[in-house]
Amino acid sequence: MVREAAMLISAHSFHRMEDMKIMKAWNLLVLLPKAPRIIPCWWTPPFVNTVKINCDGSSLGNPGSAGIGSTFRVASGDFLLVMWRKIGVNTNYMDECLAIVESVEIAIQRNWKYV
Numbered sequence: 079m080v081r082e083a084a085m086l087i088s089a090h091s092f093h094r095m096e097d098m099k100i101m102k103a104w105n106l107l108v109l110l111p112k113a114p115r116i117i118p119c120w121w122t123p124p125f126v127n128t129v130k131i132n133c134d135g136s137s138l139g140n141p142g143s144a145g146i147g148s149t150f151r152v153a154s155g156d157f158l159l160v161m162w163r164k165i166g167v168n169t170n171y172m173d174e175c176l177a178i179v180e181s182v183e184i185a186i187q188r189n190w191k192y193v
Contacts, residue, residue: 126153128192133181135165135173144168146177150185159184 101108124130130151137144147162161184165176185193 121151121155123151123153123155125192128153129158129185129190131181131185131193133177135168135170135175135177137168137170137173141167141169144173146173146180148177148181148184150181150190158190159188 098108121132131148132151133146133148135144135146143164144167145162145164148160149157150159151157165173168176182193
């Protein structure tokens with residue numbers, strides 16, 4: 079009966095060491111989560127005398143509580159500016175668009191001509 083109950087609660091284990099010790103003490107099967115797949119990524123610097131903008135928008139739900147953020151970097155990899163802010167409730171599409179528009183506006187305000 080304990081084994082049947084363990085199968086029902088295994089999805090709720092947090093895979094902490096304490097949980098695993100208890101399950102092992104009761105001689106229950108410990109199901110470990112599947113390891114995440116690691117995907118390599120890299121940042122490519124811009125040409126000399128150019129500012130590279132990386133921006134993103136995101137919301138929790140669609141629509142949902144949303145925010146935008148941007149990084150502004152030069153060829154050496156140094157950051158000129160990093161910004162983020164909450165934008166209230168919005169859709170994923172509008173988040174992305176607003177991130178782009180605000181990033182370009184910042185570049186114009188700072189007189190960064192080569193973006």
